[in-house]
Amino acid sequence: MRLISTSSPRRSSGLSRIILVSIIVIALILVTVLAYSLTTLTRPPQKLVAFVWEDFTVPEVVNPLREKYPQLTLENSIFTSQQEMLAKLKGGFKADVVSPCIDYLPTLIDLNLLQPIDPSRLKNWDKLFKSLRDYPEIWRDGKLYMIPTAFGIQAGITYRKDKISEIQNWMDIFTLKERRTLILKDPRIGIAMGAWALGYEYPWNLTRGDLERVKSFYREHRDAILKFYESDIEGRELLASGDAWILAGSGPAQAYWLRSEGIDAEFTLPEGRGIGWLCGLSILKTSNNLEAAYTYIDYFISEEPQLYYANEWLYGPSNAEAFKKVSPEKIIESGMVSPEVLSQVLPLIEPENIDEWIEIWEEIVAG
Amino acid sequence: MNRLRSLRWRIPIYVLYSIPSIVYLTIFFYIPIMMIIVYSFWQGGPLYKIVRVFTLENYVRFFTDELSRNVLIWTNLLALLIFGIVIIIAYPIAYFLARMMKGETGLKIILLILIPLEMNYLIRIFAWRNILGESGLINSTLLSLGVINEPLTMLFHSIYAIVIVAIHNDLPYAIFPLYITLKSIPRSLYEAAMDLGSNRLSVFFRITLPLSLPGVAIAFLFIYIPTVGEFAIPALVGGKTYLLGNLITRGFLDIGNWPFASAATMSILVLTLIAMFVVFKLTGMRWLYR
Numbered sequence: 200m201r202l203i204s205t206s207s208p209r210r211s212s213g214l215s216r217i218i219l220v221s222i223i224v225i226a227l228i229l230v231t232v233l234a235y236s237l238t239t240l241t242r243p244p245q246k247l248v249a250f251v252w253e254d255f256t257v258p259e260v261v262n263p264l265r266e267k268y269p270q271l272t273l274e275n276s277i278f279t280s281q282q283e284m285l286a287k288l289k290g291g292f293k294a295d296v297v298s299p300c301i302d303y304l305p306t307l308i309d310l311n312l313l314q315p316i317d318p319s320r321l322k323n324w325d326k327l328f329k330s331l332r333d334y335p336e337i338w339r340d341g342k343l344y345m346i347p348t349a350f351g352i353q354a355g356i357t358y359r360k361d362k363i364s365e366i367q368n369w370m371d372i373f374t375l376k377e378r379r380t381l382i383l384k385d386p387r388i389g390i391a392m393g394a395w396a397l398g399y400e401y402p403w404n405l406t407r408g409d410l411e412r413v414k415s416f417y418r419e420h421r422d423a424i425l426k427f428y429e430s431d432i433e434g435r436e437l438l439a440s441g442d443a444w445i446l447a448g449s450g451p452a453q454a455y456w457l458r459s460e461g462i463d464a465e466f467t468l469p470e471g472r473g474i475g476w477l478c479g480l481s482i483l484k485t486s487n488n489l490e491a492a493y494t495y496i497d498y499f500i501s502e503e504p505q506l507y508y509a510n511e512w513l514y515g516p517s518n519a520e521a522f523k524k525v526s527p528e529k530i531i532e533s534g535m536v537s538p539e540v541l542s543q544v545l546p547l548i549e550p551e552n553i554d555e556w557i558e559i560w561e562e563i564v565a566g
Numbered sequence: 567m568n569r570l571r572s573l574r575w576r577i578p579i580y581v582l583y584s585i586p587s588i589v590y591l592t593i594f595f596y597i598p599i600m601m602i603i604v605y606s607f608w609q610g611g612p613l614y615k616i617v618r619v620f621t622l623e624n625y626v627r628f629f630t631d632e633l634s635r636n637v638l639i640w641t642n643l644l645a646l647l648i649f650g651i652v653i654i655i656a657y658p659i660a661y662f663l664a665r666m667m668k669g670e671t672g673l674k675i676i677l678l679i680l681i682p683l684e685m686n687y688l689i690r691i692f693a694w695r696n697i698l699g700e701s702g703l704i705n706s707t708l709l710s711l712g713v714i715n716e717p718l719t720m721l722f723h724s725i726y727a728i729v730i731v732a733i734h735n736d737l738p739y740a741i742f743p744l745y746i747t748l749k750s751i752p753r754s755l756y757e758a759a760m761d762l763g764s765n766r767l768s769v770f771f772r773i774t775l776p777l778s779l780p781g782v783a784i785a786f787l788f789i790y791i792p793t794v795g796e797f798a799i800p801a802l803v804g805g806k807t808y809l810l811g812n813l814i815t816r817g818f819l820d821i822g823n824w825p826f827a828s829a830a831t832m833s834i835l836v837l838t839l840i841a842m843f844v845v846f847k848l849t850g851m852r853w854l855y856r
Contacts, residue, residue: 221585228589282820289614306613378719378805384820426723426805441700442722557612557821564816565633565808
């Protein structure tokens with residue numbers, strides 16, 4: 200009898216402890232989840248979540264912003280590609296502003312993720328180049344959806360002059376005997392470059408048959424391709440290391456950076472064909488702090504940050520005053536263009552049969 | 567009150583112990599897996615087009631589409647090749663450390679072999695880029711010795727680079743389990759076999775090899791399965807090589823066809839589970855799947 204009466208309480212107390220520990224663990228998880236939810240719900244009114252490219256978060260630009268607007272609590276969330284940005288937004292990510300480029304803007308509008316912007320609330324709106332303010336793709340049904348912050352040229356060729364003497368046409372990059380060509384892993388730019396090499400003038404209206412032709416062309420010339428690269432930094436690193444000699448799908452800034460590292464590099468737009476890019480800031484439907492969103496956007500199109508991006512990142516500034524302050528030497532060396540050039544090259548858009556483009560490109564990349 | 571007490575006593579102790587881990591796994595593992603399963607049965611298209619209507623189309627496409635079928639076959643062949651090479655290299659090392667080294671020396675060397683795994687995985691891959699590149703260590707050495715006149719282009723951004731880097735990465739995962747199994751074979755078995763007239767070769771093939779197969783099976787688990795889903799090595803050193811991991815990553819992040827990428831993920835999961843089952847059965851590790 201004694202044995203039974205002594206062992207039962209011990210077992211009971213041990214069990215109670217285990218139950219208690221389990222309850223504490225579960226309670227901790229629940230409290231953490233609850234605390235996070237409460238933090239999200241009760242954030243200060245001037246808190247702004249910016250879902251942007253990494254270049255919008257550099258201290259050289261963000262610190263002056265914080266000093267200028269101390270009431271603004273900025274929280275940056277970075278994306279590294281527009282696909283990633285779209286995936287996160289579709290997955291329910293909530294932010295106030297986003298930094299799309301012109302090619303993904305229609306998709307964001309179609310998905311009802313953006314809200315129209317009132318340009319009269321931006322002090323620096325009138326300082327932007329008129330051609331950029333009137334750029335058709337940033338407007339839909341008379342409503343403005345993106346404020347341009349930067350522009351430039353892409354889909355050109357950067358090559359090492361110490362390895363290749365000259366590139367005259369698009370076919371040259373595919374006929375190299377050595378496996379040294381890098382192709383940007385973007386279906387639109389990749390296919391456009393293949394189409395130009397085949398002699399097509401305007402690639403955005405390629406039919407299924409044309410796309411199949413581009414695919415066959417890539418397969419025939421696959422031996423010249425070292426890899427399909429993901430980002431400018433990766434491409435530049437491979438060119439600098441000497442593993443690759445040609446960077447197809449790049450902008451002029453790559454050659455500038457390579458030259459500054461002592462590498463003899465050159466940028467060219469064979470046959471004058473290239474693609475223009477235009478990026479900016481938009482306000483998301485999920486924004487619950489419009490005042491802060493407008494403050495943020497207005498700051499990024501003001502002169503100081505615009506000049507910083509022009510000098511340090513070699514982006515074409517959308518602010519005309521900032522463009523005037525960039526030294527002529529810098530403009531020549533970096534290959535920076537005026538916004539008028541955007542109308543001379545192809546705009547980066549989404550073709551109507553983009554599904555077919557993506558399907559064909561996947562087959563090209565997979566080989 | 568009595569009913570409550572009797573109910574409490576009926577809950578086995580191991581169930582209570584497992585509650586925290588069950589909660590953790592449910593939130594961070596089972597729910598995401600369930601979501602992937604659900605996605606895989608929805609209709610989808612590029613650029614995040616998702617229609618919440620049941621379909622088997624994604625699975626049918628994964629197994630019948632020429633591209634994904636070829637990538638599936640090619641990736642599996644490559645994973646098997648890498649696993650085979652790793653075992654061929656790792657087995658003699660593990661054998662030497664387990665059978666030839668005295669005392670704890672073998673274990674100490676094993677620990678030295680495991681140290682590089684503490685380094686970040688991506689940094690290790692990037693380090694190989696510098697070793698295999700045009701002006702990397704290998705090409706520079708061979709050029710300076712006059713062995714070659716031109717840099718060996720096959721070494722960088724190619725399938726060979728994937729094999730080299732994967733072998734380096736996977737080797738510790740094979741040596742360690744092989745060492746454990748070889749070390750655990752009782753010496754008395756060898757002595758008995760020798761007493762009964764077996765020579766060294768016969769002892770190896772009739773005792774050592776069969777008894778070390780569980781180590782091979784564990785190495786298979788550690789090497790083959792991650793290699794099938796590997797995407798970082800092909801992306802960083804593989805040039806234009808395109809494997810299953812890249813197909814899935816692109817499906818989720820670049821193309822935005824989540825249902826198809828989810829179906830591909832689930833298909834690989836099932837296929838690797840089947841492969842694991844077969845290997846464990848062949849190597850006599852029945853207790854693992856019982």
